[in-house]
């Protein structure tokens with residue numbers, strides 16, 4: 605039994621049920637003692653494969669077991685969407701769910717927002733995503749980071765929210781860029797042998813989907 609077996613069991617349970625598997629359920633499924641599961645989960649959390657609160661798996665990106673502003677409805681399963689990035693990623697990762705309904709509320713004005721998100725093309729709409737925390741600080745408090753990767757009606761609602769919260773602007777992108785960012789980022793998390801991207805591979809990916817600048821750890825390109 606390796607940590608990778610435990611990681612896969614967690615991910616597959618989230619994918620199938622939309623919920624975090626309990627330690628005793630994981631132990632029974634894997635045929636090991638609960639303490640063995642707990643220590644594997646601890647090591648997986650240290651390696652940033654998941655986020656724990658006690659024995660509970662709070663996040664195994666792009667899956668979450670706590671509400672962070674998004675729901676994602678498939679044909680038979682309902683997931684908490686994590687953040688905007690994670691919610692848009694689910695149809696790319698869940699092979700049985702070619703399209704999902706992503707629902708949220710604009711943090712600026714409270715309006716209900718929803719999109720049918722599939723694999724072939726970005727959803728249409730003028731809404732924008734605002735990410736507050738730069739990539740270099742994502743893991744300082746990853747639950748807070750995800751909680752502040754939200755979708756807004758448009759730029760005026762982002763500005764209203766920033767004003768109200770006393771926060772300064774992070775990074776704003778349109779729906780198409782968000783969809784491209786989400787489309788391949790989590791590739792491999794539901795299959796054995798997953799390895800996390802190193803910083804240079806991550807930077808190349810961000811650039812390839814159209815993200816720019818130091819927020820993403822990318823050097824500014826010369827103008828012209």
Ligand SMILES: [Zn+2]
Nearest residue numbers: 710713757761
């Ligand atoms: Zn709004």
Ligand SMILES: [Zn+2]
Nearest residue numbers: 686687690750
């Ligand atoms: Zn997230």
